[in-house]
Amino acid sequence: MTPPLDAERCYRAVASRDARFDGWFVTAVATTGIYCRPSCPARTPLAHNVSFFSTAAAAQGAGYRACRRCRPDAVPGSPEWDTRADVVARAVRLIGDGEVERSGVPGLAARLGYSERQLHRLLVGELGVGPLALARAQRAQTARLLVETTDLPMADVAFAAGFASIRQFNDTVREVFAATPTELRRTAPPGPPGTPGRLTLRLAARAPYEAAEVLLFLGVHAVPGLEEWDGTTFSRVLDLPHGPGVVHLSPTPDGGPAVSARLQLTALRDLGTAVARCRRMLDLDADPVAVDGVLGADPALTGLVAAAPGRRVPASPDADEVAVRAVLGQQVSLAGARTLTARVLSAAGTPLPEPVGTLTHVFPRPAALADADLTAVGLTGARRRTVHALAEALASGAVTLDPGADRAEAGRALRAVPGIGPWTAALVALRGLGDPDVWLPGDLALRRSLATLGSSDTDAATRWRPWRSYAVMHLWALAVPSLSTLPLPLERSAS
Known part of the structure; x- marks a missing residue:
């Protein structure tokens, strides 16, 4: 278990709009009822008006809504869940992979070897919310992606995101984003032209991130029929719960710390799982500052780290x-x-x-x-x-x-x-x-x-x-x- 968030350190990150902390925690502002990423460009709130939560789900559980300006659900995930080996981290990774959607909380608990009550107590004790709330926050994020990047009817978006009913979808979107699904679609930032059945997403990373190197590493291992590498774009087949998918990954046109992902899915309800697996494959949630700080301090590696800051460990979706x-x-x-x-x-x-x-x-x-x-x-x-x-x-x-x-x-x-x-x-x-x-x-x-x-x-x-x-x-x-x-x-x- 990690220690509670250090409020003073968190506030310093917020006051300096330090993007390195995006995804580590969210800032909830009592006077507005909104939670933000640490680097939100809005005016810095007064210290006595803010609270800090380690997950968006915990902020939502406390009654806060996501900021529509800084989009705190669109940042890299916390690297903590990839580095830790305890049951809470394992549960978070499984929830991110869609285990609650596939087998419910009983299946999640059984997979981890705990009773539902034990698992709920562990998650609430550390994160402030249980597995259903964590899965609900993920459904909300998937819904926003579908609302903003497709022309799907809202009913199709609701069920694709994993909601049991259209009413539950509408209520959750209004509660989390302080807007109706229609309003979210109307105010969505312009994106690349879409093709029916396909999605184009920007997968964010912490800087520095050299997307071309990660994709090259994956590309030179490409197996014909399963993977493809054309020198810029790495493509591969994904084995997803409700049917195969294909993803095409390439550096973003602006060269920023992100990867452009073009997804073609058999079932849109696999979007959350596909995104989680792509993020894991590209090591997007790593904390390069922490890694480089340790390795770069060793005289033997100082030159290597300086020459390739933020180097990642490419993985596999399976x-x-x-x-x-x-x-x-x-x-x-x-x-x-x-x-x-x-x-x-x-x-x-x-x-x-x-x-x-x-x-x-x-x-x-x-x-x-x-x-x-x-x-x-x-x-x-x-x-x-x-x-x-x-x-x-x-x-x-x-x-x-x-x-x-x-x-x-x-x-x-x-x-x-x-x-x-x-x-x-x-x-x-x-x-x-x-x-x-x-x-x-x-x-x-x-x-x-x-x-x-x-x-x-x-x-x-x-x-x-x-x-x-x-x-x-x-x-x-x-x-x-x-x-x-x-x-x-x-x-x-x-x-």
């Missing part, structure tokens, strides 16, 4: 997929790993109803992969057995890698699968679970970089906590300055 791809890439080159993965995709993946450019398949889910005939893929017998054993463990729940997974337990369960060792399990934690503090034991590229810096693998394994994942990215970049030429231990294993 940790199960990362685990399978990591096994497929053991002891082969990056090109070989992509080829093998493309063959598995064709053998066991689900074809899209219609191809989208070169994108043709959804990555196979564990149950389908466990039953698939992979004899023609080109894997060794041992590797094929590992893939099947992993798929069976994922399908049965013996290994759980969703956003609410206990990271330590997930690592132990992965290492129990025959053919998966510490390196592969660590890679899944790094790029699948989004753990910010992962070290890859025995990684050859890291060893080369450490030797250049005069450090040892043993020393580095504890030296840069709690941001070792970001140190890994800096050291990989040092070993292979051009990601496009990476033979990459990123998809290889020392296990």
Whole structure:
């Protein structure tokens, strides 16, 4: 559990309109009944008139409405939920991924191994609101996105955002945004021209953020049929709860700390989940100031951090997929790993109803992969057995890698699968679970970089906590300055 918000520190951030704190907390103003992001351009309220909440849901629960000027729901999320491993953070990550919409609070509690009462008490004790309020705040944000970026009838928006009725949708929008849905649409900022069934969103990040580097990293790993990279835009298929989706990600035209996302969804009610998974894939909610402050203070990394401030850890929207791809890439080159993965995709993946450019398949889910005939893929017998054993463990729940997974337990369960060792399990934690503090034991590229810096693998394994994942990215970049030429231990294993 984190300590209560420091009111004095929060007020200083508000008085200086410090955008670095956007998403960490919201400021509620008693005299206006409105809550804002810390960098809101409005006149700074008097200190005795403000309260601070760690989530928008808590501010809404206290009766405050979202500021329509600074749009506090459109900022990067709090990095706290990605860095922490306790049950509250795991619950917040699952709610963000849409677990309450899919299985309700009972399903959320069961997934975390708690009773509904225990989970509610934990969330209220720290955040001031329970899981339903957190899910409601997310529904409100999804509704605003749909209202402002589509021409959908309001009834369709209501159900797509996850509301049980149009009345509930109207009441929530009025309560949260102090405007009717029609008024929100009328006053929406102009956006790019839309295409029916498609959405274009701006996904905000904390500065500094080098979108081109993150997309390049993802692009050089692109698997034909599942992903595509044209030098500027990275596209991929998303396996969403109510049908496949496709996202096209590119730097924003203004070069700001954000990514432009063009989404094509089978079901619009998957929008919130799709956005959450894209944000995780692009590491948009990280706190670069905190990361660079720790890593840049080490003489060995000072130059690397200064040359690439705000460097991120690109992840995957699906940790199960990362685990399978990591096994497929053991002891082969990056090109070989992509080829093998493309063959598995064709053998066991689900074809899209219609191809989208070169994108043709959804990555196979564990149950389908466990039953698939992979004899023609080109894997060794041992590797094929590992893939099947992993798929069976994922399908049965013996290994759980969703956003609410206990990271330590997930690592132990992965290492129990025959053919998966510490390196592969660590890679899944790094790029699948989004753990910010992962070290890859025995990684050859890291060893080369450490030797250049005069450090040892043993020393580095504890030296840069709690941001070792970001140190890994800096050291990989040092070993292979051009990601496009990476033979990459990123998809290889020392296990």
